[in-house]
Amino acid sequence: MQRHQLSRRPGAACAARRAPPPPPASLAFGRYPLVVVDQLDPSRPHAAHLLGTQLVLWRDATGSWRAHEDKCPHRLAPLSEGRIEPDGTLQCAYHGWTFDGSGACTHIPQLRGDDKAHCVACASRRACVRSFSCQELHGLLWVLPDSSEAGWKQAAAMPTPATVPPELTPSSGWAQTWTWYMRDLPLRYDTVMENVFDPSHVPFAHHGLQSKRSTEQGTQMSLKAQERDTITADYRFGPAGPTTTITFQAPNFVSYDFGPVQLLIYTTPTRPGWVRIIHGYERALLAQKNDWRAAYFMPAQADRWLDDRGGAVPTCEPGAPMPLQMTKRQVLDRYSQHTQHCKHCQQALKNVEVAAAVLAVCGTLAALWLVARGVAGLPLLAPATGLGLLAVAACGWGVAALAALRQKFFFEDYVHADKE
Ligand code: FES
Ligand SMILES: [Fe+2]
Structure with a gap:
């Protein structure tokens, strides 16, 4: 009996709190x-x-x-x-x-x-x-x-x-004392937005960088204000910790007010196709049909904001699959796109490789011949020595040139802006 009561009450509370989220706002507003x-x-x-x-x-x-x-x-x-x-x-x-x-x-x-x-x-x-x-x-x-x-x-x-x-x-009295730092992340916009509005991961995920694990003393996070496009919340890492204010401004801005210093973060959704599923956290969520309410278990007060307010975040890739993106090197991969299918190029590639091997052998023999002359005590300042050195240099240059030519059968970059 006791066990039934215990399991029913939280369930009823969750059902009330987990009403369907409002429809997502559009991301296509604002710069x-x-x-x-x-x-x-x-x-x-x-x-x-x-x-x-x-x-x-x-x-x-x-x-x-x-x-x-x-x-x-x-x-x-x-x-x-x-x-x-x-x-x-x-x-x-x-x-x-x-x-x-x-x-x-x-x-x-x-x-x-x-x-x-x-x-x-x-x-x-x-x-x-x-x-x-x-x-x-x-x-x-x-x-x-x-x-x-x-x-x-x-x-x-x-x-x-x-x-x-x-x-x-x-004219604000604030000085920008840092330069902007930009980095593309293989993550979805809504995942990153959730991350930057979530201070409770910082003591652990940022241990040794901006925080340390012992900082976590029971994070408290409370909503201060919510307007149409803005949410403001206060948090502290425990009863004795200093209070920091976080502000979210739709669609993509979060600021942390530490008093004398503010941290400003913009999260710009770029493209669906860029996402690479290499993030363990994201992969675990996708495996559960992207249902974060079912996938996450968030009993702490620190997560209440997400449980209460989450779910209405728009995404720039509704229903889109997450294809692996090709790098420029893959896009310009000449070997797989042409050489392996073309008998003329395959023959030419073989010729280049044989010629490079022959030149390498010749250069090595010439070098050994020079060493042998030295060991035999023959004079170094002789025309034969000059010829030997010339042969070594010519073979070395030939091997390098053929290596560059061989590379063209596999990949060659092309940057229009560099071409005059
Ligand atoms: S595609 Fe022909 S000029 Fe641009
Ligand atoms: Fe973080």
Whole structure:
């Protein structure tokens, strides 16, 4: 009887508390910080992702950073593989169309000599690249993931992104004493958001870095305020610990207020496909059909915020599988894509390897011959010694050149921005 009572009561409480979460809000509002400007090379275009959209970021003739869809309107080649022309336009690597900072097409090489057709084609809306509002602020590049008219109006109406804290404005009295640090993580947006709003893992997961295990004395976390897009909570690692305030600002900003110092964290959802399932924590959750309420057991007060408020976090990959991504090296893997299927290349590869082996043997023999001359006491300053040295050097150079040639049958990098 006693056991039944004990098991029923918590169950009833959980049922009441675990009402279905409200529907997820959209992530497609507000500007997201996408890159640290200081870390970008302005002389070339850069590929980036935001909410699953492939973007090209580049600096135009006016010195402004631009964000466009990474897709040429001609035949959909990635513009991030292109180059910045001396006149500050972005040139597509495929057929050389160029675009200005507004996304308008400025030149179509294939229509040279036909001014009228060139004018008509460049003026067509179909020749424009999809353009996103992009803003450089506090050392970050902020992009609004909405290229529609409404998106541009929203950007014009809100000159400062909502997630820029007042402390970053120069007149706030706060000084930014650190540089931004950017790192791509193979994790889902909602998992990382949950992690950065969860101080109770810090004494353990960050032991020896920002904390130590003995700091955990029974974390208490209490909600201070909740508005439409903001949640503020206080926590401390035990009754005697100092209180720290955490603030979450939708869609992707968390700050830790330690008093004289604040930690600011942005979590930008980039693309579903980037995720690699190598994180044990994430893998365990996926194995349970992504049902975190069933998968997690959170009896401590420190986790109450997640149990009470979690579940309404939108994700940029609803229902999407998590494919393994190919690296550039895999994408440009010439051996698997061509050499192994081509008898001419296979024969050429064999020839190169045989020639390299022959040269290596010749070089070794020449070196041994020189050593033997020395051991035999023959004069070092003789024409024969010079010839021997020349043979060793020539063979060494030949082996190195053939090794470089052999590499071309396997992989060769190609960076348009480096080609003059
Ligand atoms: S695909 Fe870009 S110019 Fe042809
Ligand atoms: Fe952490």
